[in-house]
Every structure is written in C-alpha cells, then in structure tokens.
Amino acid sequence: MLTVSKVAAGSGGLAIRHAEPREPGPGEIMLKVHAAGVCGTDMQIYHSYGAIAKRVKLPTTLGHEACGTVVQTGLGVDRVSVGDLVSLESHIPCGRCKACHTGRAHVCPNTRYPGIDIDGTFAEYVTVPAEIAWVNPKGTDPALAALLEPLGIAVHATLEGSGVSGQTVVVNGCGPIGLMNVAVARHFGAHKIIAFDPNPGRRAIAERMGADIVADPSSVSPPHLVNESTRGDGADVVFEYSGNEQGALNCFAMVGSLGDVRWCATPGQPMTFDFGAWRKGRPTIYNIHGRRIWSTWHAMAPLVYEKKIDLEPVISHRLPLSEGVKAFELIVAGAAIKPLIMCS
Template sequence: MKALVKERAEPGLWLADVPEPAPGPGDVLIKVLRTGICGTDLHIRDYDGWAQQAVRTPIVLGHEFVGEVVDTGAGVTEITAGDLVSGEGHLVCGKCRNCLAGRRHLCRATVGLGVGRDGSFAEYVALPASNVWVHRVPVDLDVAAVFDPFGNAVHTALSFPVVGEDVLITGAGPIGLMAAAVARHAGARNVVVTDVSEQRLELAREVGVSLALNVGEATIADGQRQLGLREGFDVGMEMSGRPEALRDMLANMTHGGRIAMLGLPSEDFAVDWASIVTSMITIKGIYGREMFETWYAMSVLLEGGLDLGPVITGRYPYTDFEAAFADAASGTGGKVILDWTA
C-alpha cells in the first residue's frame, strides 16, 4: 500500500510502498478515506529538535483521519465492516492508576499514533478497537477527518463554563478557530480571537466571533474597550504557545478568571506569578481529548448545528502531499485535508 513515510533521520517525507497492516486481536483494520495535517506532522517533516527526540525512523506519519472499517480482529464485537470511523490518536496502557480510574487521557504511558507507532497517512491503518470512534450519524468526511484536533478544541473550550461569559482566545490557528466556534455555539456572550495573520482573522470572523483582533495593530485592552468590557475576560484559551500571548491574556483577565492552555511553548518563559496569585487566576493545561466524553460532545455539537466548514481551507489528493504540507505550514489558513481515495 502507499503511505507517507519518514524514511530517514533528516528533513523530508517520502511516498512509499509499505506492507498493509493486519488486525491483531482486539484491532480494527480501516481503509483511510481522508486525513488532516497537524502541526506535529510538520515538526516531523522538518525533523526539528523535538522530532529528533520523539520519532524513530522509518515510521508512517499521521493521526487525524476518517475511514471505513474493512476487517476486525478476534474479540471485536461492537465495530463491524462498513462502519465509518475516526480514531483517537493517543494509545494508552490501560493498566496505570489513571487508566484504571477511567481517566485515560492522563495516562503517563501514552503512545501517539503516527509518532510512536505507524499512523494514518496510508491507504490502511490498524488501530485498537478501544481507540475507534464510530460515526453513528451522518458527518461530512472532511470534518470527520479532523475529529482529533476538533477534540482538542472541544476539550479546551468546554474546560470551564462559557455560557454568558466573555471569552478570549489567543491564536487563530485551526484549533483556535474551532474553539471559537464551539464557545460561540455553547453560549458565550463575547468571543474575541487574536492573531497577527489577517487571513486567519478573517476565518475567525467567518465562524462568528465578536471581534477578530490583530495584535500587531491593536492591544487586547483596545478590544475590551471596543466591546464595552469593564472588568476583563472571564475565560481565556491560550492556543498559540507564545509567551507574549499568555502574558497579555493574564493582564486582561477578570479576578477569578480561568485559563485553559493548549498552546505548547517551545521554551521556558517568565510570567507575573504575583498577579496570578492576587487575581486568583486558574490555569489548566490541556493535552488531547477526554476519552471518550469529548468525542461524544463533538458528535452532539455537530448534530446541534455547529459549522466547522470555514475552518477547512485546503484539500489535496495524497499524491500532492508536498503542496498540502506547504499550505499547512504557511500559517495563513485553516485545516488542510489529504484525500486518500484520489
């Protein structure tokens, strides 16, 4: 079968022929229909410092996908051939304290699909049935392909109550845009998204934010004044990993404000901890999705009319992966999809 492979310990990706996986006991074999390109995939392509530590070559990339079940291993009873499915990209041990307590998203032995084991940028992928989400109601294939990052957005956006609250989201990348759509759909009063890319801010306007603010031209405090906010934001969602973004967010939160932090900084940086203490700010780190409560929430949100269409801005056949990766790396668009049926 064809697959996108990190063949060598150097920058680049290769479209190669690899053996088709076989489902073992408890596994599901899936014919991949579409995949989404993630920032993690860009890091692996570039073979930066993180990728050099995290990845052992050769490996098939990819963890965002939708596909059709074609076979199941022994012991699989709730999933059948023909089911349309997406996959939870965090494979957990099932034995640690958190796994046994039902907190699988907190497993310390998590292995990432497409990072620690062969992934979904291929014509077929095998996955434990416990990591498979069956789409029981109709769903757009492009949206189903990005259920993994959509889950990051939902986990972040619903970490704190947002009904009637004023929400600040720093970073209008794909997950920030999806989080903005979720917060608005879930009943936030105002949703403000910041970035320095006008193209991405225009996407934020398409998903219905109250204010898309270019922080290269105006401050968050300016945005507050424009919206008539007197005491700051109630809920913050930090999606960029940028030190200045978190500092600006902290400076514009109300006392008792709550921040969900998904953006992953590339290095250590200082913040005003005295202000965090005296303003009684809560900061919660977010990594991945709650299995499978977040997935249930995703499906229900889509059933309720949540529209993620504006967030998906690039569609390519898998043979044009180089153009697709360049698009995803440009920092100006939303999610980029690879079609594996082309």
C-alpha cells in the same frame, strides 16, 4: 499502498513511500482511510523538533487525525464491525496506569499515538487498536469526521472550568483549533467572543465562525482592547492558542479576577512566567490536553452530525495522498489552515 512518511531526520525529510498494509493483530482493526488532517504535531515531526519528534523511528507513516472505514478486524474485536465509518481518538492509553484507572486516560503517561509510535493515517490503509475507534453514523461526511479529533480539544477546553455560558471569552490565536473554539464557544452560549491572530485570513474566518471582535495582536494591544470591551473587568475566560511568550503574557493581562485561562497551546520554547502577576489576578489555569475519553466525544460529535457548528471554513485544502507532502509545504508557507489529505 501509498503513504506520506518521515524518512530522514532534519527539517523536511518526508516522502511518498510505498508500504504494505499491516494485518490487524488481536484487538486491532484495519481501516481504509478516507481523510486525514495535518496538525501542529505533524509539523513538529516534519521539522524534527521537540520531544514528540524524537520518538519517531525512521521511516514512519505520519498522521493521526483521521476517518476511515473498517475493512478488517482482528481477534476479539467486538466494539466495531467491518463497514463502520470510524474516527480515531489519537491517544492510545495504556489502560493499566492510575490515570487510566481513574477516568483520566487522556493524560495517561504511557500514551502512544498513530503517526508517532506506530505507523499513522497518511496512507491508504492503517492498522490501529480497536479501542481508539469512534463509530460515526452512516452518511457522515468523511472530511468532517476526520476533524473530530482536533475539534475535541476545542470542546474539552470550552466545557472545562466555568464553561463559557454567558461569559466574555478571548480566543488568543486562530490556528485550526482556535478557530474551532470560536464556533464551539458560540454554540455553548458565550456572551462575547474576542479573537486575536496576526493573520488577516484567519481573522476573517474567525468572524465567519462567530467571533464578535477580531484583532491583530501585533497592531493593537490585546489587553487594552479587552479592557475596553469589558468595561475594565477583563475576560471571564481566555483560551491560549498562541504558543508564544508575548501571547501567554497577554493571556494573564486579559483575564479578569478569578477568571479562567484554558491553556491549549504547547509553547515551542521555555518562557518566563510571572507568578507574582498570576497571584495578583488570581486566574485558574486549566491545562487542556487532548479530549476526555470518551465524554468529550459524546458532547462533541453530535455538534457535527446535527450541523450545530460548521467546520467547513477551517478546511483550507483537500489533497490526494500522492500530493500529501504538499500539505506540509503549504503550512510552512503560511498558505494553509487545516489541509486534509484525502487518502481514498
């Protein structure tokens, strides 16, 4: 079968590699993959950058945001059946640690991922533990089903802390999950949504997803704009998706007293943090990682099934597996938002 794999260290180092599908062992399932999204984590591996990339042995098939049909089940699998259309929770928690035992498996310190620790989903077939499969209703659009994993981060962030209902929220950075967060915040009743991104194309999509105000943080002062839009009160909730130091500083300058900063980005570099300013403004910082397993999925998946939110604007490209490397190159060139690799 065809795969998109990391085959060489250093930036790039991807290839279309031929590999044999792996027979499912006990507790595992084999999927025929339909669609798989390329995300920021895949890009870190592409660039051989950061702790996650160091874990990837060469060669490894990349990809973890995916949907496929179960074609084979291993011994003891009873929660999914051959023929089921499933999306994958990308975290494979250990099930044995304190986090897993106390309903916090999304922050299991022993988590493994397809596309990092085992071969991933940019392939015609992938074999994964059945425990990470979420069964979709028949007829679900595979492209949308592949987006449930990243959508889950936006839903997790939206429902955390004080939620968003009736509140003024800022989405600070409009990558794919920031854009999804705009639509999710709108759905869950945000009063006003202000979105920042330097890219005009992304700002246009943020408007389509439901933002009331969009602005370029490199040409306006985000704290000033938020201050004016809230009669000096600041935002109730700020979602941090920028991942850079200035963006992070802006978050604390935009959030009102006792507001929430929902921290969703992983900064590429260490950054200075002003604890004095944090004490003064008294926001609560929520560290958002992944999705709550499975409560976020239960809140999130029906939004897609029942067309409560439209994710179509986020999908920038659909590429066949044979052109999968191009999806990465489009992101590097700044020409893509969320490219999907259509594996079958």
